[in-house]
Amino acid sequence: MSNLLAKLISMKYKGKSNIKEYIMEISNLASKMKTLKLELGEDLLMHLVLISLPAHFRQFKVSYNTQKDKWSLYELISHCVQEEERLWRDISESTHLSSTSQNKKRKKTKGAAEGSFQQKKPKKDEEFTCCFCKKSGHMKKECPKYATWRVKKGLLVEPTAK
Known part of the structure; x- marks a missing residue:
């Protein structure tokens, strides 16, 4: 009896197996204890299951504790399975997002290493190229075309002749 009780209290869900099987294993241990004349109430069993869940089930535990209704063991299994599926979905989405953002970072880093994002300063003997009219x-x-365009748009008063 003490071995079963110690095993029941020390059990922790590690996420390697199915949560339904894990809760059924706890229930099985409790039924073995019942045959040895040590009956655990369903409320106690529920709390043992909730205590043994890992930290990423924290939100689930809080939602259970704030509800007025108490669940049966089968309802707990159902809700835990749903929560586990939601957690796996969130993990896969965040993994996808992080992998796509890492790919974008790699592309930017690669471009920066090649110098595509860096401004090149012309040397003294190099010709300048106008970014407005594209002439060197x-x-x-x-640029005279740029000055004319600015006057036309009203951004600059026409320069006076010297």
Whole structure:
């Protein structure tokens, strides 16, 4: 009897097996204890199961404790299976999100290593290329087409002739 009780109290769900099988194993130990004239109430059995669940079932435990209704063992199994499925779904979604975000980071890092995200400073003997008209020999701030465009848009007063 003491061995069964020690095993029952020390059991922890590690997530390696099915939670339904785990709860049924606890119930089986409790029924063996019942044959030895030590009956555990269903409420006590419920709390033993909840205590043995790992930390990622914390939200589930809180929701059980805040409800007025008490579940039967079969209802607990049903709710635990649903919660386990939800947790696995969340884990797979977060794994997918983290793997896709890591791929994006790798692409950006690779581009930065190649210099595609870095601005190149022209050397003294290199020609400048205007990013407005795409002609070489001047920069945007010195571009006559850019100055004309700004006057046309009303962003700049037309320069006076010197």
